[in-house]
Amino acid sequence: MYDEERHIRQERIDDPTMPAGYRREERVVIDDRGVPPSRIIASRVSQVVWTIVGFIEALIAIRVILKLIGANAGNGFVNFIYGFSDFFVKPFLGIVSDPTSGKSILEINSLIAMLVYLVLGWVVIRIVWLIYDVTAPTRTEI
Numbered sequence: 001m002y003d004e005e006r007h008i009r010q011e012r013i014d015d016p017t018m019p020a021g022y023r024r025e026e027r028v029v030i031d032d033r034g035v036p037p038s039r040i041i042a043s044r045v046s047q048v049v050w051t052i053v054g055f056i057e058a059l060i061a062i063r064v065i066l067k068l069i070g071a072n073a074g075n076g077f078v079n080f081i082y083g084f085s086d087f088f089v090k091p092f093l094g095i096v097s098d099p100t101s102g103k104s105i106l107e108i109n110s111l112i113a114m115l116v117y118l119v120l121g122w123v124v125i126r127i128v129w130l131i132y133d134v135t136a137p138t139r140t141e142i
Contacts, residue, residue, distance in 0.1 A: 068104055
C-alpha cells in the first residue's frame with residue numbers, strides 16, 4: 001500500500017503593516033514531491049476531463065470518416081459507431097446542410113460538435129483550475 005508522506009512547511013513572514021516584531025506564520029501542506037494537494041486534485045480532474053473529451057472527439061471523428069467514405073451502415077461496427085456517436089451529434093444536427101456526393105457525406109454538423117465539445121472541455125478545465133489551484137502567497141515590498 002502506498003503511504004503518501006506529507007510535510008508541513010512553516011514560513012515566518014515579516015509584515016511591514018504590523019507593529020515592529022510582529023511575525024505572521026503560514027502553514028502550507030505539501031506532499032513528498034513538494035506539490036500542494038489541491039494542485040494534485042486539479043491535475044487528476046483535468047486528466048479525467050481530457051480523457052472523456054478525447055474519447056468523444058475520437059468517436060465523432062471516426063463517424064465523420066465513415067460517413068465521408070460512404071461506409072455501409074448495415075455493417076455491425078459502422079452501425080455501432082453511428083448509434084453510439086448519435087447521442088453526442090444529435091443536438092447539432094440541422095445547423096447546416098451536409099454536402100453529399102453519391103454515398104459520401106461530409107457531416108459539417110459533426111465537425112461543429114467536435115469544436116463545441118473541445119471548447120466545453122477547455123472551459124471545464126479552466127474552471128477546475130480556478131477552483132483548485134492555490135498559489136503561494138506573494139510578498140510585496142513597499
